[in-house]
Amino acid sequence: MIGVFDSGVGGLSVLRHLWRLAPGVPVLYVADSGRAPYGNRPPEQIRAFGIQIAAYLRRQGTRLLVVACNTSSAVALPEVQEAFGGPVVGMLEPAARAAAHRWQAPGGRVGVLATPTTVASGAYRRALAAAAPHLEVVEEACPEWAPLVEAGRFDGEAVHEAVRRHVGPLVEAGVQGVLLGCTHYPFLRPVIERVLAEEGGATAAAPEAAVLDPAEAVAAEAVRRLSQAGVAIREGEDEGPGSDRFVTSGDPDAFREALERLVGPAHRAAGRAWAGVGPVRWKGSPMAIPTRLASELPASWQGVRVAVIGLGVENLPLVRYLVAHGARVVAADRKSAEEMGPRAEALERLGVRLVLGDSYLDALQEAEVAFVTPGLPKHLPAIEAARRAGVVITGQTDLFMRLCPAPIVGITGSSGKTTTTTLVGRMLRGTGRPVFVGGNIGEPLIERLAEIGPDAWVVLELSSFQLETTGISPHVAVVTNVTPNHLDVHPSMEAYVAAKTRIVAFQGPDDVAVLNGDDPITVEMAGRTAGRVHWFGRRPRRPGAWLEGDRLVAAMTAAGPGDGGEVQELCRRDDIRLRGQHNVQNVLAAATAALCCGTPVEAIRDVARTFEGVPHRLEAVASIDGVLYVNDSIATTPARAIAGLQSFQEPIVLIAGGYDKHLPFDELARVAVERCRHVVLLGQTAGAIERALEQVREETGRAVSHERVASLEQAVAAARQVARPGDVVLLSPACASYDMFRNFEERGARFRQIVRALQEATP
Incomplete structure (x- = not known):
């Protein structure tokens, strides 16, 4: 059996030749669903992943391994060969030898078409310099070709134009021929040959001879090595090939569709069939996490x-x-x-x-x-x-993160993002370096790139919507928590979690993930990053920060035999001016991130003691007749509203309801029955919350009085009628605002206006 390893589906171009040259040998193809930005990973991770695959294929009984991935062939071939313990064929050397054989004339010039990552690595240039020193090499990066192939687009006007854009410069440079330096590109060979004929030049007379498909050279080398090992390669010489198998860490059905789209007819013509194995998860690998379809943006935007x-x-x-x-x-x-x-x-x-x-x-x-x-x-x-x-x-966030010259601290979570982002930004000023804060809050930073130097810090709040189109992770990634949210936009909770996971998914070994040790979903994310993990939460988990009695403490080294690391006091619980246990968590998260960035403890302590919060987050608006009115309009989920309710010991009159994001209100209802004197409901979800309150009454016999109103003005008026001195009127809607307002800020501002007008009218 032949094992073929590729980080996408490009290695299928090698298989097309193997089926022809070795019809009696079955194949085990290990790849992702065509969505792994594998070439952009750090070399150490590429080596580690290649070693895992080689060992896996050896255990499966494969006799020869084809590394059909240019990056692994360039970076990790010796380590892969050692782990496999048998013959291994990479992409670069067979391709370079074939080029040297085909274009033998001294002083010739050959073009190499490859991905931007491969061009930047210089892998083919080095291989050709060793095998064919008589050839001058001209390279051309083609970022859009692999996505075209993965989508099954092999022809048409748009494909023709994409090919002409990159083949044309090579023809102008006077190349004798072109080498296809990506295993995806042979699928576009007919169009490439047609463009060569149209463009003229040295390749026009015999364009089919001017194109070198490395996949064919690699397959021929694999068959030669099999023959040397005495492996039968023709049907009838043994029991025949049986079924080919594929292994993917993605959706097997989606991968099978990709196989059919790209090589289905060729595979059936060879009399073969596919059988899926998996899905599987490769520990610490880029394929074990959700990835984007295409990992590379153009090197230049000119004309794109x-x-x-x-x-x-x-x-x-x-x-x-x-x-x-x-x-x-x-x-x-x-x-x-x-x-x-x-x-x-x-x-x-x-x-x-x-x-x-x-x-x-x-x-x-x-x-x-x-x-x-x-x-x-x-x-x-x-x-x-x-x-x-x-x-x-x-998305814009992905582009900015790729262009940003400064290290980025990114913060996401279902709640606490803005407060934590603001805290981190203020704490990092203690490093003495310039700090830029943006992302989901403040101004877009893409127009300030010229001001951001490598000595700065960039702090980004990152929403799930921004993350689902990123293929890069921040240097320090913070996840405050993950609870159901935005299920009106994300198709499922699994999709929402997958979007959040992308903040750590593309990290390298020098990066840091700061995760909530009390949240089971964020704990699971520790297995999805190649970076170092630091923790924060209510209980000790090192390295990280936690609450110890009434002290916030941190230890930035992992506990080991005889050395638990130095525990430092950050501040006292009562020093924090923000209300609520959830804000203690936010301070711990921000402090952990700041410590990872080298911020002095004194600067962290000063911010924790002086920061009074962000508008619309448990914002005290006014006290009227002994009743405190609090604006928590940011509470756009039940979990966020529950945190608000648990921040007060006083009796609460709750104002809740709004736009329906298809989130459950069961737990909110249980907490409201325990903590509230009265509940005022409004908006699209008023009925759903009311039903949840009634369900609690039916199940437990406990109830809270509630009423429905038509507007925020009526809600405040109704709350005032019920509230007594010492109570808190809390706007904590548990829902988005779009049924009545443009956003939660507008809703909170209107609440503030209503309450202050009421205050002014009160004698």
Whole structure:
């Protein structure tokens, strides 16, 4: 049996030749679903993963291993060979020897078409220099070709144009021929040959002879090595090939569809059949985590067709950046030009073509890269169709993180993101370095790249919507917690968790993940990062920070025999001016991240003692007739509202309800029955929360009085009627605001206005 290892599906081009040359030998193909940004991983992780695969294939009884991955062939071939303990064939040497044989004339010039990662690595240039020193090498990076192949797009006007864009410069450079330096590219060979004939030059006379497919050379070398080992390669010489098998860490059914799309006819013509093994998880590997479809953005935006979908706060600066760097931008939004107002006029002045109204997603059809606004569901049919067509679906956050020269601290979570982000930003100022705070809060930082140097810190709040289009992780990734949220946009809780996991998914061994040790979902994320893990929470877990009695303490080294690491006191629980246990967790998370960045304890302690919070987060608005009115409009989930309820010892009159995100209210109802004097309900979810309260009454016999109102003004008035001196009127809606307001800030601001007007009218 032959084992073939590739980080995507490009290795299938090798299999097409193996089926022809060795029809009597079955294959075990180990790959991902075509979505792993494997070439961008640190060398140490590539080696570790290659060793795992080699050992696995050896255990499965394979006689020869083909490493059909340029990156592993360049970085990890010796280690893979040692782990496999048998013959191993990589991509580079057979391809270079074939080039030397085909183009023997001294002073010749050969073009290499490859991915940006392979070109940047210089792998083919080195291999050709060793095997064919008489050839001059001209390299061309083709970022969009692999996604086209993965989508099954082998022909058509867009494919022809994508090929011409990169083959043309090689023809102009006078190459004798081109070497396809990516295992995806042989699927585009007919188009490449057609473009060579059209462009003329030295390759025009016999374009089919001018294209070298390394996969064929690799397959021939594998068969030669098998013959030397005495392995029968023809049917009839032994029991025949049986079924080929594939192993994937992704969805086996989706992978089987990829096999059918790319090599189905060739596989059936060879009289073979596939059998899936898995899904499997490779420990610490990039394939064991959710990944994006295409990992690489163009090295240059000059002339690239880009669609920017959604023209809100985040994407307007992005459009300006792309236009300034030569992209051909189409900007799209559901709103009309009249609704867009001055923004539409500003975009037209930039020379951007606008696609507005209900058909705005049509802008995806001719794009090579699409930047999608964070809140737009990524599983919409038009977006899925574009993805299948080879369009790179990404976001402004991904681009900024790739371009940012400074180390990034990224913070995500279902609640506590903004408070923790703000705390980290203030704590990092204690390092004496410039600090930039942005992402899901504040201003988009893409237009401030020129101000950000490598000596700065960048702190980003990252939502699940931003993370689901990223293929890169921050240097320090913080996850405050994960509870159900945004299930009106994410298709499932699993999809929501997968989006959150991306904050650690692409980390390398020099990066750090700061995780909530009290949250089972974040604890599981520790197995999804290649970085070092630090913890925070209520109980000791080292390295990290925790609550010890009434002290917040930290130890930044793991406990070992005779050495538990130095435990430092950060501050006292009563020193923190923020209300609630959840804010103690936020301080611990921020402190852990800041310590990982080298912040002095004194700076952390000072921020913890002086920070008074962010607006709309348990914000004390006014005290009227002995009743405290508190704005917690940020509580857009039941879990967040529960944290707000548990932050007070006083009796509470709760104002809750709003836009329906399809979240359960069972636990909120149980806590409300325990902690509230009265509940005032409004918005789309008023009925659902009311039913949850009634269910608690039926199950436990305990109840809380409640009523429904039509507006926030009526809610405040109703709460005032019920509240007594010493009570708290708490706006903690447990829901988003979109049924009545544009966002939670507008809702909180309106609550503040109503309460202060009431205060002014009170004698």
